[in-house]
Amino acid sequence: MGISLAAIGAGLAAIGAGLGIGKIGSSAMEGIARQPEAASKIQTAMLIAAAFIEAVALFAVVVSMIS
Amino acid sequence: MKYRPFLISKKYFLTAFLAFFCLFGAVMAQDVHASHEGESAHIESVSKEHGEEKFNITEFIFHHIGDSHVFHFWGEGEHWKGLYLPIILYTHNGLVTFSSKAFELNDDGSKVVEVKGMRFVQAHGKIYYANEEAEHGSYVSHEKNKKGKDVITNERPLDFSITKNVFSVFFSVALLLVIFISVANAYKKREGKAPKGFQSLIEPIILFVRDDIARPNLGYKYERFMPYLLTVFFFIWINNMLGLVPFFPGGANVTGNIATTLVLAMFTMILINFNGNKYYWGHIFNPPVPWWLKPLMIPVEMISIISRPFALMIRLFANITAGHILVLSLLCLIFIFNSLAVAPASIFFAVFIGAIELLVAFIQAFIFTILSALFIGMAVEEHAADHH
Numbered sequence: 001m002g003i004s005l006a007a008i009g010a011g012l013a014a015i016g017a018g019l020g021i022g023k024i025g026s027s028a029m030e031g032i033a034r035q036p037e038a039a040s041k042i043q044t045a046m047l048i049a050a051a052f053i054e055a056v057a058l059f060a061v062v063v064s065m066i067s
Numbered sequence: 068m069k070y071r072p073f074l075i076s077k078k079y080f081l082t083a084f085l086a087f088f089c090l091f092g093a094v095m096a097q098d099v100h101a102s103h104e105g106e107s108a109h110i111e112s113v114s115k116e117h118g119e120e121k122f123n124i125t126e127f128i129f130h131h132i133g134d135s136h137v138f139h140f141w142g143e144g145e146h147w148k149g150l151y152l153p154i155i156l157y158t159h160n161g162l163v164t165f166s167s168k169a170f171e172l173n174d175d176g177s178k179v180v181e182v183k184g185m186r187f188v189q190a191h192g193k194i195y196y197a198n199e200e201a202e203h204g205s206y207v208s209h210e211k212n213k214k215g216k217d218v219i220t221n222e223r224p225l226d227f228s229i230t231k232n233v234f235s236v237f238f239s240v241a242l243l244l245v246i247f248i249s250v251a252n253a254y255k256k257r258e259g260k261a262p263k264g265f266q267s268l269i270e271p272i273i274l275f276v277r278d279d280i281a282r283p284n285l286g287y288k289y290e291r292f293m294p295y296l297l298t299v300f301f302f303i304w305i306n307n308m309l310g311l312v313p314f315f316p317g318g319a320n321v322t323g324n325i326a327t328t329l330v331l332a333m334f335t336m337i338l339i340n341f342n343g344n345k346y347y348w349g350h351i352f353n354p355p356v357p358w359w360l361k362p363l364m365i366p367v368e369m370i371s372i373i374s375r376p377f378a379l380m381i382r383l384f385a386n387i388t389a390g391h392i393l394v395l396s397l398l399c400l401i402f403i404f405n406s407l408a409v410a411p412a413s414i415f416f417a418v419f420i421g422a423i424e425l426l427v428a429f430i431q432a433f434i435f436t437i438l439s440a441l442f443i444g445m446a447v448e449e450h451a452a453d454h455h
Contacts, residue, residue, distance in 0.1 A: 051434040051438065055382045058385035059381060061385055062385050
């Protein structure tokens with residue numbers, strides 16, 4: 001029971017992170033399409049933002065791994 | 068060639084410094100992995116067709132990502148080939164050292180080793196003081212804790228052993244020293260000339276760290292922090308990459324070990340707070356908000372001192388651990404379905420994830436370094452920070 005609940009928790013965290021990172025990715029694509037010369041700057045900013053979102057999802061993964 | 072001086076003078080000093088702290092990391096790591104061990108006991112194991120052989124996937128995976136007192140090459144049972152690493156214990160009677168060969172690969176607490184009048188057993192990769200009497204052939208006593216997990220209640224000596232992870236840290240530090248001393252010497256020898264050979268591989272990466280990580284975040288003060296940023300970047304990267312190599316010198320889960328990442332995050336925290344100027348501290352103790360919000364904001368700002376390195380620690384640990392678990396789980400699918408037909412799909416996905424992990428190895432080193440630079444940059448910023 002505990003294991004399946006933890007798996008559901010990890011799955012929910014993955015949904016949230018997927019939505020968040022998808023949004024960042026799509027916005028970055030749009031930005032790069034509008035301004036291809038700023039691509040490298042946008043990529044860096046995109047990675048940082050993605051890392052922050054990912055961290056939240058990974059907290060959930062760690063919590064579900066421990067419990 | 069602006070970056071040449073610190074390459075020669077501070078680079079390997081810092082690397083050695085890092086390695087020293089990671090030693091403590093590996094000691095603590097064994098406690099962290101302790102929490103996983105009991106868990107695996109009550110997860111349903113998948114039985115093979117023969118019925119008598121059981122395959123426990125959780126135990127298998129946590130055994131592979133955990134630390135160990137031996138470095139396994141290949142083979143099982145009597146064909147076992149591997150490296151027995153030294154065990155260094157600080158016990159009630161002082162320092163004790165012996166080879167892990169004495170345990171004869173026993174990992175369930177049934178083989179007692181007597182040194183200096185003290186008796187030790189190994190259970191789930193950890194060393195315990197042995198009981199006087201064996202129960203069910205094992206010299207450790209078990210107890211169920213509040214959550215119903217099986218925990219070993221025996222006392223433990225302080226373990227400073229050269230474990231698999233510590234060995235890998237030494238190996239990667241040696242590798243970094245060889246690479247960077249040779250590159251630094253090449254700069255000395257070929258001053259003013261175009262880079263050649265290995266130099267040409269390393270120079271763009273160092274320039275990348277300088278121009279894309281340090282300068283945009285640290286401004287004109289970037290030079291002071293370049294040694295740290297380069298050290299942490301290459302240390303994380305090379306350990307991530309070695310973790311992906313499935314055989315001998317690689318294969319240990321160094322950056323997927325929370326104690327190692329804790330130490331790395333601690334360095335960043337120390338650098339942030341020791342370099343923080345009056346604006347940084349002013350922002351924490353006197354944030355630019357209406358007076359009635361201050362009692363709320365000051366604790367929040369103080370928590371952020373801890374929470375940022377904490378997030379750095381969890382991010383690196385969880386990313387690398389998750390990658391290792393994913394590859395191992397995909398390979399375990401073959402044994403779960405117990406059929407050869409699953410193998411091609413399983414191996415295809417494992418190789419696919421392996422390729423992604425190669426990318427993640429770089430991205431995580433990059434993210435750790437750039438966030439460190441970002442946080443340090445926020446602490447050393449000259450004007451009053453009013454952008455958040």
